[in-house]
Amino acid sequence: MSARIIDGKGFAEQLRARIADAVPPFCAAAGRAPGLAVVLVGEDPASSVYVRSKHRATVAAGMESFEHRLPADTDQETLIALVDALNADPAVDGILVQLPLPRHLDAQAVLLRIDPDKDVDGFHPVNAGRLATGLDGFVPCTPLGCLMLLEDTLGDLSGMDAVVIGRSNIVGKPMAALLTARSATVTLAHSRTRDLPGHVARADIVIAAVGIPNFVKGEWIRPGATVIDVGINRTDDGLVGDVDFAGAASVAAAITPVPGGVGPMTIACLLRNTLHAAHRRTGLATADLP
Numbered sequence: 001m002s003a004r005i006i007d008g009k010g011f012a013e014q015l016r017a018r019i020a021d022a023v024p025p026f027c028a029a030a031g032r033a034p035g036l037a038v039v040l041v042g043e044d045p046a047s048s049v050y051v052r053s054k055h056r057a058t059v060a061a062g063m064e065s066f067e068h069r070l071p072a073d074t075d076q077e078t079l080i081a082l083v084d085a086l087n088a089d090p091a092v093d094g095i096l097v098q099l100p101l102p103r104h105l106d107a108q109a110v111l112l113r114i115d116p117d118k119d120v121d122g123f124h125p126v127n128a129g130r131l132a133t134g135l136d137g138f139v140p141c142t143p144l145g146c147l148m149l150l151e152d153t154l155g156d157l158s159g160m161d162a163v164v165i166g167r168s169n170i171v172g173k174p175m176a177a178l179l180t181a182r183s184a185t186v187t188l189a190h191s192r193t194r195d196l197p198g199h200v201a202r203a204d205i206v207i208a209a210v211g212i213p214n215f216v217k218g219e220w221i222r223p224g225a226t227v228i229d230v231g232i233n234r235t236d237d238g239l240v241g242d243v244d245f246a247g248a249a250s251v252a253a254a255i256t257p258v259p260g261g262v263g264p265m266t267i268a269c270l271l272r273n274t275l276h277a278a279h280r281r282t283g284l285a286t287a288d289l290p
């Protein structure tokens, strides 16, 4: 194996420490802590684990965590009323509704209801539009974390060829927009893409967000490329990514592991977005924030 392993866990710990350092000055200026509200509907075990770790990380950073756990049979009106109340609550800077919602609920309508200036997940179309047009807004946490790891590994991304595999609204599309904004040349691949191995073979940067275990093969990767594996797949062999790690690591220059790569960056970036939301809402400068 020749690739450098990109230590997302370590990077995320440092980012969280820098965020925690920025909280006391905010509290002194604003007279309160930044606040993150997380809404969980139902008992989905994976979602419960995510919500618990978001709560712990928020509190550890010195921020206020408001957890709202609603029963699985909650109706649309009740959920919308909660979002409205959180939009109006001055102590709440960020609102996150944990997905997936139970099937009887309209997730799109709920996400549309969140005040875009409290949308720390960056899923509201207003924030997607801001990202697409180069305006300041909230960027979805997972692609933001990937970008941080890439810039830490490669420095300036300008002119690099990047292939993003997967075009979801939460990972692939915002990832492609972020890389375009950094002047990379981006190919956004998906299930209808012809000759995916041929595209990957030309790429300096490969981002895999597909949801299929070990989907990207080592022999597709261009020697010296940097590989970011977003995938989290639960298999009989434990958690595995979307990239054949052993194969890719033998040719790539750098690669993220699963677990311990992109995953920890997602929560760190959620805290980062909440810190920024709190500053913007209070009229405080964000320029020096992590």
Ligand code: NDP
Pocket: 142, 165, 166, 167, 168, 169, 170, 171, 172, 189, 190, 191, 192, 193, 196, 209, 210, 211, 212, 230, 231, 232, 233, 242, 262, 263, 266
């Ligand atoms: P989605 O299921 O929403 O999207 C998957 C994408 O992969 C789609 O665009 C789909 O194409 C594409 N795809 C599927 N099959 C192929 C194929 N054979 N060839 C090329 N492209 C294909 O997934 P998400 O974006 O939500 O998540 C992707 C992965 O990232 C999952 O493993 C998920 O668990 C993980 N994830 C990890 C996070 C983290 O914190 N680390 C956060 C979020 C997700 P099409 O559009 O044509 O259907």
